[in-house]
Amino acid sequence: MFYRSGRRNSRHRYQQGKHKRQQNNDREAIPLVSSINANLDRIAGILKAPEDLVVRSFKIGVNRHACAIICIDGLVDKALIQNQVIDPLLHHFTEQQVDSANKIATLVVDEVLTSFDIGENETYEDSIGSLLSGDSVLLIEGLATAIIIGSSGWNSRSVEEPQTESIIRGPREGFVEDIRTNTSLIRRRLREPNLRLITYKLGERARRTVVMMYIEGIVHPDLVEEAKRRIESIEIDDVEGSGTIEQWMSDSFLSPFPLIANTERPDKVTGGLLQGRIGILVDGDPFALVLPITFSSNLQSPEDYYQNWLIATLTRIMRLGAAFLATFLPALYISLLEFHHGMIPSKLAFSIAGAREGVPFPAVVEAFIMEITLELLREAGIRLPKPIGQTIGIVGGLVIGEAAVSAGIVSPVMVIVVAVTAISSFSFPSYSFAISLRMVRFAIMIAAAFFGLYGIILSYIMINIHFVNLYSFGIPYSTPFAPLFWGDWKDIILRAPVEYLKDRPRMLQTRDSIRMKRK
Amino acid sequence: MSRRQYDDNRISAPEMTITVTSMIIGVGILTLPRVLAGTTESSDGWISIALAGCFGMLLAFILGKYGVLLGNETFYDFIGKLITKPIAAGLMIVVMFYYAMYASYEVRAIANISKTYLFERTPSEAIGLTFLLIVCYAVSGSRIGIIRLNTLFLPFVVVLTMVVLFLSNTIIVWQELKPVFVTKPGPLLTGAQESGFTMLGFESILFYSTMMKRPKDAPKAAVFGVAIPVVLYMGIYLACVGIFSQAGLQEIGYPAIELAKEVKIPGEFFERMESVFFTIWIMTIFNSCTMAFDMAMHAGYSVFKKGKRIHWVILLAPIIYYIGMMPKNVIAFAKYGSFISYIGYGLIILLAILYPFAKRKVKRSWASGSTGGNA
Known part of the structure; x- marks a missing residue:
């Protein structure tokens, strides 16, 4: 296989990790019960009732059915919860007579809640996971399911000019710490239906969101498989940032040279994706990773293509x-x-x-x-x-x-x-x-x-x-000089006129190697 | 949608050509013009180079043909079927020692020439040792890596030679090249023999052709691989004669390096071009040495089938260093060089003679294999 694994023992490590995670699941995957008070106590108990855990209990309908909304203060958009969740809930059921909890749940999801990001889950672990990601959890008396309402909203830096990679000509946008903003920066440049975003929650404790991006139909499937395998093998309490992932995924830790590129520039990631590379975004880090790279990639700047x-x-x-x-x-x-x-x-x-x-x-x-x-x-x-x-x-x-x-x-x-x-x-x-x-x-x-x-x-x-x-x-790393790829030399030291850059880099063995239609 | 695939461990025909060229270009050419000036008259040495080149190309062609016959077998397994295992094992051990000596020759040459052109006080043992250590680092990597190093280094060497030849254009005394065709056939053949020694290295095709994407291209690649050095050698030789004259040339230790000394760099950015020339030339000597080491390991490993690469490196490196440091002076060293060359040509000619038998045998086995399949 061409895209081969770098570390011989990583598979082993991965399996060990899986085993450990399984144990964690065994301990915490307890299903919710139908009693709302028991659920509330349990969730508060697991979190040890911190100060920023907000529980808003209320009763709905003519027969005063008990409900509660839980969220973590600071992670949620309070106005959103008030306008799209509590407000409709309190006003919709004033005249209706509803007995069973299931019926209420169906009605709530189907007719009442106006927010659009809604899900359900059935275990304490998942509910708490959602809480900690900034979602709100709606509990209803008599229902052993929690309704999850996407309500995350926190302060984040606005998109600014990248600090480390300034260029004279070209877009001035740089990645920020918020991963949703970052994926949107890529999406906005690349309205490509085949752009795939694979989301991982990495880190045993931090559960950080990591997104792997590639364009299906361009990138070599083996490369994707190998990158996935390496990402999944990460077994650490917190991935901390793109740097840790970079070091974990690199083929060799003995080399001083970067084997994965990092960049603050969305246009560089987009360019990489279109060349048949893979991009990785990490939540909380304005640096994205682009892989694989060779020696010559280090001497290329996005500006080269704007001039x-x-x-x-x-x-x-x-x-x-x-x-x-x-x-x-x-x-x-x-x-x-x-x-x-x-x-x-x-x-x-x-x-x-x-x-x-x-x-x-x-x-x-x-x-x-x-x-x-x-x-x-x-x-x-x-x-x-x-x-x-x-x-x-x-x-x-x-x-x-x-x-x-x-x-x-x-x-x-x-x-x-x-x-x-x-x-x-x-x-x-x-x-x-x-x-x-x-x-x-x-x-x-x-x-x-x-x-x-x-x-x-x-x-x-x-x-x-x-x-x-x-x-x-x-x-x-010495590609395209050795092994020789003459075609790729057009875009290594020489940057041939745009009309002549007809192919994607051959060294990446893309599935669709043609950038331009030949006349 | 086109689907291009390349196997990670395979080399293309141009890369094979580069490999053969890098293997040939080494220490030999640095002294060749002096040797030729001693045997041939005027500028007739180029005929000797051409004769040796043609002979080399013929042999390279035949040895390249083995590439198709080998398939996925190692050379030892293949030749073992032809001439029985024990004889083949003996042959491979000779090959191993031949290449070990080849490598040791290069190490010693580096030490000698560096001493002349780069250092005054540093002992040649230390120079040779550092060089050998770097070579060890290279050979303990992958074989394909060694091939790729050739691709990285050869362009420097070829471009440098071209630049030197181009710059020397102004200082060549064209009168010195005349008269032509005045040497008798006898001395010409002696010169051809000496030139032939510097062409050694094309037999590497035997060991690397199995790594080719299409071994069918091996003969062609080998012939081109010999042709490039022949052209470069002729250029260097003629430029040397033109600058130093035949009589002066006989007195110069390393005429090819001295050639660089005579060249004036436009702008006079730095002086003593010969130091730079030799420094760059180290790259190609390094390539030859690395490949010789690698082939020695490969030959040894194919017989014993034991140990990892690193074990063989540790086993061979001290031997190479020791025999490289044995010749006491330049004369002994030159004799040692000729000795290696005789072994080399002996092996090559033996294998070339074996080729028709090998081919017949393989054809027969293919034929029997196919009928067996049908029945």
């Missing part, structure tokens, strides 16, 4: 160059200075030597001092409140750089090298990829310190060995 192909191609070549610089530049500097002075043009060699005069450290130490300072500044800039964060940039960039040079700790050339490296590493659309390169950069610097150019080329070879043995859901 003229020449501009986009140039930008991509620039990013590739940036990837090279961000990874190898400090190492090259070290190896040239420590091992291969002869390779530097003589005039430049003189000026570098002049600038380095008085610097007490070898180039390696110098490079490490500056690189580590820079990483610290970057980290501090993220943590600090925004206004101070900018100050840190100025302090770090100007003051420390300038001061370090005049104090004779580092040479000005080193400052240039570090600055160019930093700028290059900020130019990727994928933040997690930039972090991976950062890590690799330090390793290569060490290699260069020991073996010069030879060390750099060996590290480059090592990275490539790592890539060819790395898979993202069965797709080699």
Whole structure:
């Protein structure tokens, strides 16, 4: 099978988990009884009657039939419950004579309640699950079934511009924490009846909503199966966010490189879905996952498709160059200075030597001092409140750089090298990829310190060995370079004119590979 | 709706061509122009390269034909039916040692040349060891991964050679290439033999053709795989003669690298192109070494059918390192190289001679198989 499983033992783990969950069910799957008071007591008892549990009891009809509505304060839209549930219930039955609880239940659902999201369930566990998701539970005396009314409504952030992936041209919408808003952002872009949303409740305790999306008829069925298998194998109290799911589903946890992309941009997810990839949204996290990806996906930005192909191609070549610089530049500097002075043009060699005069450290130490300072500044800039964060940039960039040079700790050339490296590493659309390169950069610097150019080329070879043995859901990370897919090269470094991007990426083996009708 | 499927562990014909090319291009070409300058007159060495190339292509074609016969069998199982198991086992062990020596030769060459061009003080043992460790890392991965590495690295090497040849265009003294066709057949054949040694590696088709999507394409892929190095070799050789002249060429240790030294980079962005040239060249030497190691493991494993990949890596790596470090000086090392080449050609020619018998045998078994099915 092409889309093969990454972890050998995950099936085993999954079955273990199932077993455990079964036990939980045994303990809690107790059916509701027909006595309303018993039900109320039991539910309140399980939750230990917290303060935010609201119980509104009332009596309806001529013969004063007891009913109660329970919900959790803060999770529900109170106006909705009042207008669409309590109001109609109290006014509808004033003149009617109804005896059996079943009849009332049928009437309530069929004629009285005006809210449209209504369901039923019969166990305490399910009722409490609904309560905790923001639904209201309507209990009726004499009825062993709870009527669930969808009433969730809480404050959530409005759709804003994504923080991490800014682009010049293109939609400014980013995902928010609320998953319903996020699915709507995708749906609004993709009015495709074959768009499938598979909902999971993940986390033994948190029961977080996770939605897997794909377009049936495009995506390879094996990929969907494999992704489902991996999602279902998640066995944890709370999935916490897309990051945890990403790590759980990745083929290899030993690799520094991202095997699943994360993005705040709905247009990126939509593009991925149309290419035959799978998107995953997690409730409470504005980051969506897109899988599978390859090395080259990290250098692509949605903006590439909004710009003229020449501009986009140039930008991509620039990013590739940036990837090279961000990874190898400090190492090259070290190896040239420590091992291969002869390779530097003589005039430049003189000026570098002049600038380095008085610097007490070898180039390696110098490079490490500056690189580590820079990483610290970057980290501090993220943590600090925004206004101070900018100050840190100025302090770090100007003051420390300038001061370090005049104090004779580092040479000005080193400052240039570090600055160019930093700028290059900020130019990727994928933040997690930039972090991976950062890590690799330090390793290569060490290699260069020991073996010069030879060390750099060996590290480059090592990275490539790592890539060819790395898979993202069965797709080699080095695709489409190796294995070769010439057709996909149109949209890797080159971004061919829109008219020529007729096929979906072949490496994804889509069921419908044609994007445009051929004339 | 079209349905494209590719098997994860299969390689296409272009990838096979790249594999054969990567296996051939290695250390040999770096010294070949000097060797040819010693045996042939003027610029006639290209005839030797062409002769060796044609011979190599013929052998590659025949060995590629085995790809169809093998089917899903390993080479050992197949040849075992042909010449009885014990002889086949002996043959495979020879193959294993041949490839182990091949790998050790590459390791030692890396150490020697790095010492000349990149380092002054670092001991060659350390250089060779780091290289071998990286090779071990590669071979302990998957076989298909090794093939993919070729696809990733070869373009760099080919493009680099093209760039060097293009830039050297301005400094070639065309007068040095004349007169042509002045060498007698004898020296030409000696030169062809020497060139043939540098063409070794196309026999890898035997071990990788079973991984092809359509083994039928193997002969073609192998022939193309030999053709690319032949063209590159001729280009490098002619450029070397043009720049250093035949007499000067004989004195230069690694003419192909020195060629890069002579080249001036426009803009003079950096100097000493030869360091960069050799650094990039390490990639293709690495590919040859990795594949040789892999085939040694494969040959050994097919006989004993024991152990995991990592066990074989641990078993073979010290042997490779040890025999690689044995030759005491450059002369002993060159002799060692010729020794490996003789074994290589011995094996290849033996297998090429066996091919007609193998084919007849397989045909017969197919024929009997089909009649059996009908009855």
